Ligand SMILES: Nc1ncnc2c1ncn2[C@@H]1O[C@H](COP(=O)(O)OP(=O)(O)OP(=O)(O)O)[C@@H](O)[C@H]1O
């Protein structure tokens with residue numbers, strides 16, 4: 001069993017167990033807890049500084065009934081907002097962390113409708129095989145260990161026992177499909193302004209390259225429409241400014257996830 005994270009408790013004791021080497025002492029303290037072996041080296045005064053009257057509970061005790069925790073993170077947002085960049089950084093940090101990319105569920109080009117505007121309608125939900133995407137997510141929910149193994153995701157040594165299993169669902173329309181809306185434990189949404197989005201998109205080549213005028217004629221108007229729809233469907237979104245640095249975005253999201261994990265375990 002890996003070392004435990006001991007929480008300095010302000011509300012309820014909810015420690016989160018994480019594998020060695022993943023978090024520095026400062027990161028853990030920022031997230032509301034400290035590693036067990038660090039706790040023994042710290043002076044009582046230092047411990048008190050982390051919260052009023054701290055109590056320490058090992059997760060092996062609090063989790064004795066529940067051997068596994070599953071947690072789904074949604075990373076949505078505008079095209080080229082930085083969703084994949086953020087997702088890849090999170091995947092490198094969190095153990096037992098799998099991903100489902102919505103872009104992997106695009107239908108074949110000849111199955112994408114051509115609109116009255118003459119453009120292939122890539123930026124609508126019907127361009128995606130959403131049923132297949134939902135069953136992939138369900139596959140993870142049913143058996144995250146099996147899912148991780150079959151997707152080449154390495155598991156921490158005790159992943160069969162009390163581990164926390166994370167799934168990142170990443171994509172531009174992840175909050176616009178009813179069967180997915182309630183699956184998320186955390187909902188992030190990255191946005192960038194029109195000019196920046198157009199600039200970044202112009203440097204990208206998709207499997208089917210954008211024809212001239214697609215961005216202004218289809219991509220951006222669909223983004224505005226879907227964003228409005230999402231705002232009325234989902235009130236738990238944490239908005240992320242995609243014009244800040246990659247590092248800042250990662251730190252903000254990481255900290256928010258870490259805090260939720262501490263509160264849920
Ligand atoms: N915070 C950032 N600041 C500046 N550039 C960024 C930032 N994050 C990502 N980028 C750049 O923007 C481009 C798009 O990033 P990324 O592929 O992560 O976006 P995406 O939201 O996954 O896009 P899509 O869904 O269209 O595939 C890349 O060139 C990436 O390096």
Ligand SMILES: NC(=O)c1ccc[n+]([C@@H]2O[C@H](CO)[C@@H](O)[C@H]2O)c1
Pocket residue numbers: 079103106122123172206207208209219
């Ligand atoms: N991945 C693809 O096959 C593909 C093809 C054509 C366009 N796109 C664009 O991907 C973005 C979502 O990530 C959307 O804005 C699509 O236009 C993707």
